[in-house]
Amino acid sequence: MRSMTGYGTGVAKKGRWIFETEIKSVNHRNLSLNIYFPGEYSALDPLVRSLVKERIARGRVDLNINVVVEEGEVPEISLDTSLLQAYNQAIIQAVGKGMVSEEFKLSLPGVLRQKKTPELEEVKEVLQGSIKQALEQLIFMQEREGETLKKEIEEYAKKIAEMVQSIKGILPEIQKEHYHKLKSKLESFLEENDFAEERIMMEAGVLAERSDIQEEIVRLESHLEHLSGALREKNAVGKKLDFIAQEMLREINTIGSKINNREVLYRVIELKSWVEKIREQVQNIL
Numbered sequence: 448m449r450s451m452t453g454y455g456t457g458v459a460k461k462g463r464w465i466f467e468t469e470i471k472s473v474n475h476r477n478l479s480l481n482i483y484f485p486g487e488y489s490a491l492d493p494l495v496r497s498l499v500k501e502r503i504a505r506g507r508v509d510l511n512i513n514v515v516v517e518e519g520e521v522p523e524i525s526l527d528t529s530l531l532q533a534y535n536q537a538i539i540q541a542v543g544k545g546m547v548s549e550e551f552k553l554s555l556p557g558v559l560r561q562k563k564t565p566e567l568e569e570v571k572e573v574l575q576g577s578i579k580q581a582l583e584q585l586i587f588m589q590e591r592e593g594e595t596l597k598k599e600i601e602e603y604a605k606k607i608a609e610m611v612q613s614i615k616g617i618l619p620e621i622q623k624e625h626y627h628k629l630k631s632k633l634e635s636f637l638e639e640n641d642f643a644e645e646r647i648m649m650e651a652g653v654l655a656e657r658s659d660i661q662e663e664i665v666r667l668e669s670h671l672e673h674l675s676g677a678l679r680e681k682n683a684v685g686k687k688l689d690f691i692a693q694e695m696l697r698e699i700n701t702i703g704s705k706i707n708n709r710e711v712l713y714r715v716i717e718l719k720s721w722v723e724k725i726r727e728q729v730q731n732i733l
Contacts, residue, residue, distance in 0.1 A: 448590075448593040448594070448596070448597050448678065448680075448684060448732060448733075449586065449589040449590050449592075449593040449683075449732070449733040450588075450589045450590075450592035450593045450595075450596055450731050450732060450733065451472055451473060451474040451475065451505055451506035451589070451685070451731050451732065451733050452472060452473055452474065452506075452588075452589065452592055452731060453471070453472050453585040453586070453588035453589040453592065454469075454470070454471050454472075454584070454585060454588055455469075455470050455580075455581040455582060455583065455584030455585030455586075455587075455588065456468065456469050456470075456580075456581050456584060457470075457576070457577040457578060457579065457580030457581030457582075457583075457584070458577060458580070459573045459574065459576040459577035459580070460517070460573070461565055461569065461570050461573045462565065463516055463517045464514060464515070464516065464517070464565055464570070465514070465515050465516070465517050466512065466513075466514055466570065466573055466574050466577045467512070467513045467514075467515065467577065468510065468511070468512050468513075468574075468577040468578050468580070468581040469510070469511045469513075469581065470499075470508065470509070470510045470511075470578075470581045470582065470585050471508070471509045471585075472503065472506040472507065472508045472509075472585060472589070473506060473507050474505075474506060474507070474730055474731045475505065475506050475507040476505070477505060478500065478503065478504060478505055478506065478508070479506070479507040479508065480496060480499055480500075480508045480510070481507075481508065481509045481510070482495055482496065482510045482511075482512075483509075483510070483511045483512070484511070484512035484513075484514075485512070485513075485514055487567070488512070488514075488567060488570070488574070490567060491567065491571065491574065494571070494575070495510065495512075495578060498575065498578050498579065498582070499578075499582065502582050502586060503582075503585075503586075503733075504683045504733060505683065505685060505733050506733065510578070510581075512574070512577070512578075589733065593732065593733070596728050596731065596732055597678055599724075599728055600674075600678060600688075600725050600728050600729070601675075601678060603721045603722075603724050603725050603728075604671055604674055604675065604721075604725070606717075606721050607667075607671060607695070607718055607721045607722065608668075608671055610714050610717055610718050610721070611664060611667055611668060611671075611718075613714055614660075614664065614702070614711060614714050615664060617710055617711070618660070618664075621706065621708050621710075621711065622659075659705070660701070660702045660705050660706055663698045663699075663701050663702045663705070664702075666694075666698050667695060667698040667699065667702075670691055670694050670695045670698065671695070673691050674688065674691050674692075674695075674725075677691060683733045684732065684733075685729060685730075685731075685732035685733055688725075688729040688732060689726065689729045689730070692722055692725045692726045692729055693726075695722050695725075696719065696722050696723075696726075699715055699718045699719055699722065700719075702715055703715040
């Protein structure tokens with residue numbers, strides 16, 4: 448399991464040129480990929496996106512590629528003699544009049560230029576190596592963070608399971624208490640009113656059924672099993688875990704609405720708290 452949060456860098460070299468890749472990712476509902484690199488390499492955008500999408504399914508991803516000259520290397524400077532000659536004709540008169548100096552020629556735009564970065568086809572393979580290296584680091588960090596999230600969710604799930612068992616333990620006593628209260632109310636009602644006893648008992652049966660939470664307990668335990676299974680899967684499970692957590696919360700809310708007992712309601716509040724903690728962690732899972 449992987450987190451959507453991570454960071455990685457990659458470095459590759461072509462001659463005296465160094466290609467540095469930096470990639471950062473944070474949680475996001477879908478994949479939002481932003482790529483920044485020198486304009487002369489913009490044609491590689493589809494290739495870079497393809498490399499990232501092969502490894503990352505969700506999250507906001509910022510990938511930055513920088514091209515620099517190897518440290519210690521002297522940049523190659525070229526002199527554009529044709530351009531300088533063109534400038535020269537126009538400047539001769541100005542120099543003769545003392546308006547500018549000879550050194551002024553070298554400061555004219557385009558006369559002195561640093562040699563351009565390597566051509567696109569020359570660096571494609573090297574650039575891919577830099578990106579893949581950065582992705583490997585990113586994924587390693589995501590997996591490490593994902594393992595931490597997994598352990599936290601498993602701990603929350605364990606507390607939920609324990610709380611469910613606690614509810615099951617007190618349920619027989621609650622049901623017994625509910626039965627006696629309902630029976631007493633019905634007997635009193637029948638003594639004071641002239642209604643068909645058969646109709647009253649039918650309505651009582653419906654009321655008793657509405658206060659039964661056995662099905663919700665069973666479904667909640669089933670969701671816990673699904674949660675445990677999803678945590679062991681190798682593929683992206685963030686959305687699946689979020690759906691399971693929502694279903695767990697639905698069952699817990701139903702239990703709270705059916706049972707008007709202080710002990711159960713206290714446990715329902717605890718259950719909601721643990722499920723919300725799971726949902727918070729799930730938001731950052733790939």
